[in-house]
Amino acid sequence: MEEQVEMVGRAFVDHYYHLFDNDRAALSSLYQPNSILTFEGQKIVGVDDISSKLHQLPFDQSKHLISTIDSQPSSSSGGIMVFVSGSLQLPGEEHQLRFSQMFHLIPTPQGSFFVQNDIFRLNYG
Amino acid sequence: MEEQVEMVGRAFVDHYYHLFDNDRAALSSLYQPNSILTFEGQKIVGVDDISSKLHQLPFDQSKHLISTIDSQPSSSSGGIMVFVSGSLQLPGEEHQLRFSQMFHLIPTPQGSFFVQNDIFRLNYG
Numbered sequence A, B: 001m002e003e004q005v006e007m008v009g010r011a012f013v014d015h016y017y018h019l020f021d022n023d024r025a026a027l028s029s030l031y032q033p034n035s036i037l038t039f040e041g042q043k044i045v046g047v048d049d050i051s052s053k054l055h056q057l058p059f060d061q062s063k064h065l066i067s068t069i070d071s072q073p074s075s076s077s078g079g080i081m082v083f084v085s086g087s088l089q090l091p092g093e094e095h096q097l098r099f100s101q102m103f104h105l106i107p108t109p110q111g112s113f114f115v116q117n118d119i120f121r122l123n124y125g
Helices: A002-022 A024-030 A047-056 B002-022 B024-030 B047-055
Strands: A031-039 A042-045 A063-073 A080-089 A097-107 A113-122 B031-039 B042-045 B063-073 B080-089 B097-107 B113-123
Touching: A002 A024, A002 A063, A002 A080, A002 A097, A024 A031, A024 A047, A031 A047, A031 B063, A042 A047, A063 B031, A063 B113, A080 B097, A080 B113, A097 B080, A097 B097, A097 B113, A113 B063, A113 B080, B002 B024, B002 B063, B002 B080, B002 B097, B024 B031, B024 B047, B024 B113, B031 B047, B042 B047, B080 B113
Parallel strands: A031 A113, B031 B113
Antiparallel strands: A031 A042, A063 A080, A080 A097, A097 A113, B031 B042, B063 B080, B080 B097, B097 B113
């Protein structure tokens, strides 16, 4: 069970940032109407507004490099907390941006997971 | 409701780091037997082992400076996700250490909250 939580966390992180960097519009499939994203302090509720926010970010291309992934079972039945740290390379930017992000994943009846909670922060040195 | 989540998050963060920096042993009051802490990748389960880990950290004094607090309601009834970024000043260290930490708070029957999930990472530039 413990190993399964780690495996799900890693697989989700791979999937999430692969979509972000290659097919950002497809990220909407990971959120639901009651999902919450806090992006650099701005709180956005629901798959539609979250998709709009991600679409409107001021860069077309991105490359996420993952440094650490920590996963834990949450108190919600079958839920998983995932905490990520890494770097974000944007086009035309000399330096990578360090970021931290957390996800609360909830199982779906179809055997997959959706993102209930998502909090993203850039780490300023 | 939304404002209340932010207020609880901020009050918890103030309380948590005040205890950490002034009476670290008292942090045990915030965890329960099924709490999980992942500290720099090391997973520790239960209030007893978490208290031991916090007690055994290789510094006696600390000062946390909080930069950001993001709070969201979780899917657990009355639960709150809290995401913190900040700096940690240790004695004899010239430079502050940047850190990120997330907490999943669950309400107690007594009207308070305990920490179900706690994930801590230093942010290396």
